[in-house]
Amino acid sequence: MNTPEQSQLGKASAYQDHYDASLLFPIPRAGKRAEIGIDGVAPFFGADMWTAFELSWLNLRGKPQVALAHFTVPCESVNIVESKSFKLYLNSFNNTPFADANAVRERLRADITEAVWRNAPDPARVASIGVTLVGPEQFDREPIHELDGLNLDRLDIECTRYTPAPDLLTVTPGEAPVSEVLTSNLLKSNCLVTGQPDWGSVQISYTGDQIEQGGLLQYLVSFRNHNEFHEQCVERIFMDIWTRCKPLKLAVYARYTRRGGLDINPFRTSHPQRLPANVRTARQ
Secondary structure, eight states, X not given: OOOXXXXXXXXXXXXXXXXXXXXXXXXXXXXXXXXXXXXSSOSOEEEEEEEEEEEEEEXXXXXXXXXXXXXXXXXXXXXXXXXXXXXXXXXXXXXXXXXXXXXXXXXXXXXXXXXXXXXXXXXXXXXXXXXXXXXXXXXXXXXXXXXXXXXXXXXOOOOOOOSOOGGGOOEETXXXXXXXXXXXXXXXXXXXXXXXXXXXXXXXXXXXXXXXHHHHHHHHHTTTTOBOOHHHHHHHHHHHHHHHHOOSEEEEEEEEOOBTTEEEEEEEESSOOOOOOOOBOTTO
């Protein structure tokens, strides 16, 4: 079983510029999910939405081609892909010829699907990841939009805790349920292996007893010195709110700034719904 410490994170790496699918390094989701009380089927749906800003290959005449790539990895998949290995894998396309963009897209789809579902206990449940390539003629149509919702950062609060503190989460019981969409740009955590900072914005949508907003913001700030991958942080936030505030419905969506030409944007929801549009924020 792969562990984060066995990956290329924090290590000198030789960059391959010819296609090599073996560079992808899957890490099982199960271990970190067990830490937050998930044993078996998770109480959420969703996906990890990646954007690759540094994708290039050669056409059959040796001329470089470039594109942006959007990837959608279902959260039901067995593994995540460690992000540095993803970057190394994408770089391996740089001097590799492909017939056209469709051939690149299908190669990406096949390799990443295999990695995130590797060692799946039930192969019948395997679902292909989504891959969309955006060519240069479409670059000017790529929008920038901030997360919709009431921004918690307006609150003038004192923050003294910088490791996850779910006890800060409280609700006002006994009143009619509310539906709110709350956002913050103050989410920061650190890479599980290297300790390098990961910066993000988060959107929390819920229906249920009203969550005390000051405590929620203090809770989000409390991730500031926490070491965990993006996907794991979002699942921890979801589970802490789900278990302590007991909303009727809950969705947590985070957009992290890019590193190494990649951003990761996990979305988790208690009820089936369409994924949010994979639209970057200004910081991304």
